[in-house]
Amino acid sequence: MTDIHTPGSKRTLGTDVIIIGGGIVGASAALALRQKGVAVVLLERDFCGSRSSGINYGGVRRQGRLEAQLPLSQRAHHIWARLPELIGIDGEYVRSGHLKLGVNERDMASLENYAQMAARYELPLEILDQQSLRRRFPWISPTALGGSYCAEDGHANPRLVSPAFAHAARRRGAQIFDQTPVSSIEHDGQRFIVECPQLQVRAPLLINCAGAWGHRIAEWFDEQVPLQVSCPNMTVTEPLPLFMDASIGIEGGSIYARQVSRGNCVIGGGQGYTTSDTTARPGREAILELMKIASALFPALANAHLIRFWSGIEGNIPDRNPVVGPSHTTPGLFHGFGFCGAGFQIGPAVGEVLAELIDDGHTPTPIDAFAINRFSTASSTLMSTCIVSGDE
The missing domain is CATH 3.50.50.60 (FAD/NAD(P)-binding domain)
Incomplete structure (x- = not known):
């Protein structure tokens, strides 16, 4: 140089x-x-x-990715396993498991088809029916019909x-x-x-x-x-008693949620808006709708106080x-x-x-x-x- x-x-x-x-x-x-x-x-x-x-939300997941991304995602999975030696910190990375919920029969069929495809890339996914889901994750509302669970996916602090x-x-x-x-x-x-x-x-x-x-x-x-931009909404709750022992997504992507060791729940979904070429703000109505959906799926959030909201600018490509x-x-x-x-x-x-x-x-x-x-x-x-x- x-x-x-x-x-x-x-x-x-x-x-x-x-x-x-x-x-x-x-x-x-x-x-x-x-x-x-x-x-x-x-x-x-x-x-x-x-x-x-x-x-961003901080999800470290392979489940739910397009098929073309799975080889890259599997490679990344091994890199995350050696994060401390690579960058000097663990980044609060935990393999909590990633659970993608289905709320109707079409969702469940989609999750089952995805699991069959993912198996070709050595990504093991466990399909849970409603009874199995309730037994393993009793904090999830019965409105969920089932889910797909990836035990080694997780989350970190971005x-x-x-x-x-x-x-x-x-x-x-x-x-x-x-x-x-x-x-x-x-x-x-x-x-x-x-x-x-x-x-x-x-x-x-x-x-x-x-x-x-x-x-x-x-x-x-x-x-x-x-490329077009979007502004995903994010919010975080006050510290709550620990209950959410997996990172959660919904088939179709309406909301996603995780709980950190301090008890705060990080919840994302819906769209904010740009205020300039480089800044974004969360959408008030979208946040209200987000928490309505979240509290219906996770009753423990029904009376939680939200302590922070934010958004950012993301680049989206149609495919x-x-x-x-x-x-x-x-x-x-x-x-x-x-x-x-x-x-x-x-x-x-x-x-x-x-x-x-x-x-x-x-x-x-x-x-x-x-x-x-x-x-x-x-x-x-x-x-x-x-x-x-x-x-x-």
């Missing part, structure tokens, strides 16, 4: 790889590249892990985990610049030249991990992605799969964005995959379904908008 700095002028850095975006994907890519000895500069507009990677990946990358030698927005990117045929207010960075390789704004960077290189892999217009450009509210669990694996693509030229993890060239002007206009729950 070279550092050319003339007094009174903008600082100029030369490096092997530039990463734009310091969420869990960008930070894990920086860490994986440093483990391979590759020089990295990471540029984050705000603070690493402060956006959707740090304010406010701890996501920044910790950036801290670990910095300890390994990555140069990380918080509060450094990118104003422009050019490619001169050999190098990317990234301009920031006080900094210019040059490198032959660039990774776009800009989250809900990743499609804008792709557009600078003539790659179109039909519900992210964009991961090389550019199809610009050599040296790679993408990792558009995770549709489900990037927290797979983020560390995506970071490793991007590092492999850069350092080795290939990855053993199948990612063809995430190629950016799957979008075309004709097909993208026919694809319906995907509104996701943000249940990560």
Whole structure:
């Protein structure tokens, strides 16, 4: 890495790889590249892990993912198992089990079909009928007809985990610049030249991990992605007696809930709204509806006080799969964005995959379904908008 700095002028850095975006994907890519000895500069507009990677629900689940994501999710599952040695903290990660509830016969049929498919990827799921569900989870209302249980899925604290990946990358030698927005990117045929207010960075390789704004960077290189934003609602209760011994989802994604060791229940569902290009607020009516559904399913929440509400900006793609892999217009450009509210669990694996693509030229993890060239002007206009729950 070279550092050319003339007094009174903008600082100029030369490096092997530039990463734009310091969420869990960008930070894990920086860490994986440093483990391979590759020089990295990471540029984050705000603070690493402060956006959707740090304010999401915190689900660490494989169950419920699209089939194309399961190999990546299984890879991530093994990374989460060694979190303390990788980033120095456990991030309050617990394999509490993940229970996806069905509230009607159609839901139960869908859960059973999914379990059959997931078995091909060595993801064991246990289908529970209503009697078995009530026996094992008596705190769930009889309105649930059954569920699908994945014993080794769980949850973690995103406010701890996501920044910790950036801290670990910095300890390994990555140069990380918080509060450094990118104003422009050019490619001169050999190098990317990234301009920031006080900094210019040059490198032959660039990774776009800009989250809900990743499609804008792709557009600078003539790659179109039909990404739209959503603002998942989140709330947390006062500490309650411990009762919720699994992370909960609902088939169809209406709400999701978990309880932390301090007793607070974290509950998500519904949509908030944007107040600017970079900020979002929870929706009052949506929160009221969320708690109405939650208290009906979990009677212990009926009189709970809510102590905090929040939302964030998530990038959604109509087919519900992210964009991961090389550019199809610009050599040296790679993408990792558009995770549709489900990037927290797979983020560390995506970071490793991007590092492999850069350092080795290939990855053993199948990612063809995430190629950016799957979008075309004709097909993208026919694809319906995907509104996701943000249940990560």
